[in-house]
Amino acid sequence: MEKLPKIGLPIIVAVVIIFVVLAKSAVTIDAGHAGVLYETLGNGVDSDKEPLGPGFHIIAPWNRVIDYETRQxxxxxxxxxxxxxxxxxxxxxxxxxxxxxxxxxxxxxxxxxxxxxxxxxxxxxxxxxxxxxxxxxxxxxxxxxxxxxxxxxxxxxxxxxxxxxxxxxxxxxxxxxxxxxxEAIERKLKQEQESLEYEFRLVTAQKEAEKQRIEAQGKADANKILSASLTDKILQDKGIEATTKLAESSNSKVIVIGSGDSGLPVILGNQ
Missing domain, CATH: 3.30.479.30 (Band 7 domain)
Incomplete structure (x- = not known):
């Protein structure tokens, strides 16, 4: 029984040493990070080596890892x-x-x-x-x-x-x-905006005036053509046609008294 502690002590020391070594050798790199391995007994960081990615890594206990965040x-x-x-x-x-x-x-x-x-x-x-x-x-x-x-x-x-x-x-x-x-820039921008609005209103008014002029010209041209085409003969024929239709209406009473200036009858009265 007295020999057990003497036998167990080296084992305990060995376990502790192994634990310490493993603790210094184990490296965990978080997501979004990468590690650069620095070799203490070598030439430091080997630029050609791939960096250590996220996860668990075992390294020599005398080396160390420099952590870099790789996310944006x-x-x-x-x-x-x-x-x-x-x-x-x-x-x-x-x-x-x-x-x-x-x-x-x-x-x-x-x-x-x-x-x-x-x-x-x-x-x-x-x-x-x-x-x-x-x-x-x-x-x-x-x-x-x-x-x-x-x-x-x-x-x-x-x-x-x-x-x-x-x-x-x-x-x-x-x-x-x-x-x-x-302040000077804001005043200038405001003046430019007002100027643009004024120009817009002016152009709109000019377009509206041009539209009205064109419509008026169109009506004048139409009246001129109509006046030129309405001869006395055409007006008399139109009058006869209208008189005939009115006389044939069941709701009309036709009374002829003489004739008008154009030779057409004058029709009075209706129901």
């Missing part, structure tokens, strides 16, 4: 840039990005874990300054906003695509101009 991420960017005429413009944007998973080892070796602040954010700011500097405050505030957003995205993408970063989108949420410039 968003970083807000508040930038102060100059317009084409030198006015200070503030842009509030959202940058949507993710690391290039296939080249995660290269990203780690060349840019490091802080690639966002080292590469992406400076690239966005540089592109924004370059693009906004080509436009006036009025274009930034109204008509060219979507085009400017697209240009900033394309210029930033050119910079970061070769640096193992996948840029998905840049969204301009807000453009803040100096108050006096903003």
């Amino acid at each position: 991420q968003e970083v807000p960017e508040a930038m102060s840039v100059l317009s084409s005429n030198g006015l200070d413009i503030k842009l509030d944007a959202s940058v949507l990005y993710e690391p290039d998973v296939k080249n995660l080892g290269k990203l780690h070796n060349e840019k490091g874990e802080n690639y966002l602040s080292r590469v992406l954010q400076p690239a966005v700011r540089s592109a924004a300054r370059s693009v906004v500097g080509r436009y006036t405050p009025e274009q930034l505030y109204s008509s060219k906003r979507d085009a400017i957003q697209e240009e900033i995205f394309m210029e930033t993408k050119k910079i970061v695509s070769s640096q193992y970063i996948q840029l998905n989108s840049i969204l301009i949420r807000d453009v803040t101009l100096p108050p006096t410039i903003k």
Whole structure:
């Protein structure tokens, strides 16, 4: 009985050592993440190796894994840039990005874990300054906003695509101009809108007047043609025809007293 503890102690120590080794060797990577293996006794991160995907992994206890999120991420960017005429413009944007998973080892070796602040954010700011500097405050505030957003995205993408970063989108949420410039632009836009409304009303009135003129001309032409075609003979024939129909009506009483100027009878009375 006294020998059991002496026999069991090495076993317990061995179990503890194995447990510690396994604990340091076991790595679990969450969904939406990938791991870069750093070999302490080797050359660090091997850029050509595939990153460790989500799940359970066993590694040598002296190595370690650097975890990277591989899902699309968003970083807000508040930038102060100059317009084409030198006015200070503030842009509030959202940058949507993710690391290039296939080249995660290269990203780690060349840019490091802080690639966002080292590469992406400076690239966005540089592109924004370059693009906004080509436009006036009025274009930034109204008509060219979507085009400017697209240009900033394309210029930033050119910079970061070769640096193992996948840029998905840049969204301009807000453009803040100096108050006096903003008020001046709003007044101008309001005046332009009023001018467009006035021109619309003027064109509508002109079209209506032209329509009435054409209708009046048409009626005048019709009356002229009708007057030219109504001779005395035609009027007499029409009168006879109307008199005959009236005389044949069962609800009419015909009384002839002399004749009219055209030689037609004068008909009086009806029921």
